[in-house]
Amino acid sequence: DAGVTQSPTHLIKTRGQQVTLRCSPKSGHDTVSWYQQALGQGPQFIFQYYEEEERQRGNFPDRFSGHQFPNYSSELNVNALLLGDSALYLCASSLQGATGANVLTFGAGSRLTVL
């Protein structure tokens, strides 16, 4: 049973460029959340997608956008990259309606470096 898969694992961009990160949720999950984790910090919630719509959003600018596809996979897009966008981007999947300990499954992350 595949867990959460993310691609690419590492990438390097320059300031002002745009990036797209991809996530396939764990089998049976229908909700995808994205987190940004700067070096030495805990993950910060960016937004969450369910039924192809953004359901919740954290304190991130509009440069951060996303999409969810009918097969539940998701993309995170970041426009006009800044040096401060350098981070590990984590995708986490869950099943809407689930509660308790097994809410979230994290992927291994995409490491973005902005030069």
Next chain:
Amino acid sequence: GQNIDQPTEMTATEGAIVQINCTYQTSGFNGLFWYQQHAGEAPTFLSYNVLDGLEEKGRFSSFLSRSKGYSYLLLKELQMKDSASYLCAVTASGSGNTGKLIFGQGTTLQVKP
């Protein structure tokens, strides 16, 4: 507002016991998680508390006091592989079960021989 505090770094000796504390202030509460994260890897689930008290799982235990906004993770019989970052996270009511967690900054634990 919502705030989670945990120590930045801790050091302990192989075979010893270490307690990592976490205090939180949230607009609501629906459960507290502890995750382990090795450098460059995804967080992995360790424990979940929604009611007051101690949850034990092998070498790891987690305690919760909702009235005090306080939790701790207890690691026994420390092994070198336990060197990692330990993340405390809470779900706030209103976010329901939908996967929105509020994380602390993480505690980097170094286990020495």
